[in-house]
Every structure is written in structure tokens, then in C-alpha cells.
Amino acid sequence: MQIKTDYNTAIKRKYPEQVVIAITKDKSGKFNPITIGWAMITSHYPPMMAISVGLQRYSLEVIRYSKEFVISFPSSIMDKEALFYGTKSGRDIDKFAECKINTEPAHKIDCIILSDAVANFECKLESELKTGDHIIFTGRVVSSHINEDNSLERLYILETGYKMGKFVKSYNNQ
Amino acid sequence: MQIKTDYNTAIKRKYPEQVVIAITKDKSGKFNPITIGWAMITSHYPPMMAISVGLQRYSLEVIRYSKEFVISFPSSIMDKEALFYGTKSGRDIDKFAECKINTEPAHKIDCIILSDAVANFECKLESELKTGDHIIFTGRVVSSHINEDNSLERLYILETGYKMGKFVKSYNNQ
16 A cells, blocks of 8 residues: 655665666767666667766766767676765766776767676767756767676665665576 | 677667556546556655557557656566556457556545555656657656555566566575
């Protein structure tokens, strides 16, 4: 049975929530990562993804400038980096310099991909849509990469307070 | 280290993926549920959510007609219903009649909520954006509900082939 409640209480039931790290290159040539929980796939043909970026975030102006970005699915061991990239602003610091991570050049866009991620998707910006205090950016995937290690699991936010970890699968009826 | 691959291979690394059930009321007065993996929150103030609906789906025309919908977070025991609602079309059948589920009236929109879900969010349609072979619909949350049973977990698609189950949390560094 359902109980009516306020939105802020109800939305806590969303967890666990998967995260992505979106990476862009700013005007000065600095690569800037941002950790995002609000992301989804949005087309099969052509393959497209959507991310929702806060109006105040530095990444918003960088995506509008560069018109391309990488969406990386961090692996469960990348919790410290995901937390750092999600809570600091690239307007003030060089996130990759302050919190180092293994990277490789992207193939089709002028960006980098994350070596220890589960997968990386290079995207060309297609459109944007304002939704309240965020902007939805949609991108067409132009190149895809996976980790050579198949056993890696994605990183999830397990509960409020950025408690992160991985998913242990519990199948129904098995 | 990353290996370049085709998109269809790489995107399989997305799992586990959370699912939602979106519910709308069609012209004939029939409530129609659709299970969707491509959904995200997209604003804090006002609270908003986005869902991505295939161009061929019956729900697309129903959302455009009714201009409102419920987004329900199914609990892990609702796997059979989620599979049925995600693989049949409401154009041909009455999904709720053929695959029964406990429901309650929504409060602020002319729709129903799912009694055994983890949470339900009543949404007013705000905007839409075409992205490849899908339409992103965004909705403003006007009423929120949670299950009185706090111990319920959300339902996830664990791997390809609609294998569903729940999430067992594995915390890092604990």
C-alpha cells in the first residue's frame, strides 16, 4: 500500500542509482570530468545518450563550447574519483590533476576516455532541452570502448550521502 | 585498458539497469502501463523526471493525448508484471486486465499508482524532444507516494534477455 509523502522523502527510494562520468575539454584545453547520476540511453538507431546537467555547473558551458563529450561508466573501484569529480567544480580546479586517473585518447572526438572504466562512449552533441534547474544534453555515440577485463562491475550510489559500491546480482526465481 | 568495439557490444556493459513503469490513461479510458529502462530524474526544483519512449510505442500517442503520466518504481517482486508490460502493446490488449496488479487512484492526475511499487510519482507533461528513434518526455512531479513497507527493493534488469532481480548492496571500504 502507498503512503502519500513529499517528493524529497519519496525520491530517496530511487537508490541504488548508477553513475556515469561525463568528460569534456574546455576552452583552455583542460579536460573536465563530472559525475552524473541523471543519465540515460535515448535511442537505438542512431545510438544516443542523454545527461542532465545543473544550470550552475561548469560542465554546462564547456559542453556548449566543445559540442562533444565522453560518457564513461566507472567501475566499482572508482568510487573515490567519482566522488571527487562529482563534488568539486572544474571552474576552480583541474580535477584530473588533483585526483589522478588512468586515461587514453578518444578516437573520434577531441577528448579522453577512462582506462579503468567498464565502458566509454564518445558522443557528439545533438540537442539540449531545459528542464527546471537542469539542461538535458543529448549526444550521438560515434565510438565505443569496453574494458578488456570483463569481470569489472559498474559503480552505483547505494544510498544518500554518496555511499558508493557495486551491485551483487540476486536473480528472481533462481 | 580499453578496447574499441561496436556500440551494441559495448552497451551490454550497462547492466544492471533500473526500470520504471510509466502509466497513462488512453482515449477510451483504459490505463496503459509501459516498462522503461531509459528514465532519469532531471530537475530538483521543480522536481522533474524524463522518460524515453520509442517512436512506435502506443504509450507515445497516449502521453501526447493525456499530457500526464505516473512513473512507478517497481519493487523486485514485480518482475513478471514488468516483463509483460514491457513486451506487449497496449494498442492490442488491455495490459492491466491480462496481467493483474494492485492499484490505487492517483491524487493529482487522472491515473492510477501501483500499490506494491517502491514509490510512485504523478507527473504533468512539460515538454518533449525527439532523439533518434525515441522521444524524451519530461514531466513535473505533482504528487509522490512511497510503499508503507520500507524494506522493499527496486527491480533491476540484471543482464540481457530481460533477466530481472534485485540489488544486493556491496559497499566499498566497509
